[in-house]
Amino acid sequence: MEEIIISTIEKMDKAIEAMDKKMVNVRAGRANPAMLDGVKVSYYGVDTPLIQLATISVPEARTLSIKPFDKNSIGSIEKAIFEANLGVTPNNNGETVMINIPALTEERRIEFVKQVKAIAEECKIALRNIRQEANTNIKNADMTEDEIASGTEEVQELINNYNKKVDEKFKVKEAELMMI
Numbered sequence: 001m002e003e004i005i006i007s008t009i010e011k012m013d014k015a016i017e018a019m020d021k022k023m024v025n026v027r028a029g030r031a032n033p034a035m036l037d038g039v040k041v042s043y044y045g046v047d048t049p050l051i052q053l054a055t056i057s058v059p060e061a062r063t064l065s066i067k068p069f070d071k072n073s074i075g076s077i078e079k080a081i082f083e084a085n086l087g088v089t090p091n092n093n094g095e096t097v098m099i100n101i102p103a104l105t106e107e108r109r110i111e112f113v114k115q116v117k118a119i120a121e122e123c124k125i126a127l128r129n130i131r132q133e134a135n136t137n138i139k140n141a142d143m144t145e146d147e148i149a150s151g152t153e154e155v156q157e158l159i160n161n162y163n164k165k166v167d168e169k170f171k172v173k174e175a176e177l178m179m180i
Contacts (some may be wrong), residue, residue: 001143001151008134008155012127012162016017019123026112026119031064031101033057041080043073044145050077054097066090066097104177112177117178120170126162 009030024034033056040047050056054068054077066081068074074092081090090097103111138151 001138001147002052003157003160004134004141004151005154006139008130008158011130011133012047015123015126015130016165016169019119020120021167022119023116023169026116026173026177027050031058031062033058033064033140035086036064036081036084037085039086041073041076043076047085052081053077062101062103064099064101066099067095068097069094109177113174116170116173116177120142120166123166125167127159127162131155 010115024032025037036050036056039050040044041050041053042048050066053067053070053073057065057067059065066077068077070095074094074097078090078092078097081088081097088099088101089098092098134155135152138148138155141151141152
């Protein structure tokens with residue numbers, strides 16, 4: 001029983017972690033180096049993560065600065081950011097690529113909130129699937145009816161707590177997105 005609960009907690013933690021990673025990529029009108037995490041640059045014919053080719057910094061609240069280790073890759077970096085369809089336009093000055101993050105319009109903010117809500121809902125679905133799997137494992141285990149009942153209750157408490165975490169994280173991100 002204890003192994004099932006521990007395994008369930010680990011899986012639920014991973015679901016929350018995955019949701020956090022997805023939410024970070026939804027921009028809130030502020031410059032965040034994490035928004036470039038998924039950008040792959042064609043560097044000498046190999047798709048390489050941007051973070052391995054350059055230093056990314058935030059000199060101002062709405063500006064990202066990307067300083068490549070190899071100045072010859074600046075064009076490739078600029079092209080990769082443009083093709084990543086992040087809603088930003090990279091500019092290069094020969095040494096660095098600068099990205100100005102435009103202020104979000106009300107429509108865009110609402111769109112991002114919907115996107116974050118969908119991510120939170122995906123996480124809740126994943127949590128429900130984990131609960132279902134745990135309950136199945138508990139019922140298939142060699143236990144008394146009382147142990148099975150207490151096990152399913154414990155799993156239900158877990159999912160209630162994790163759903164609260166998801167709701168809290170959604171509310172924080174929503175407030176961040178709607179803040180002007």
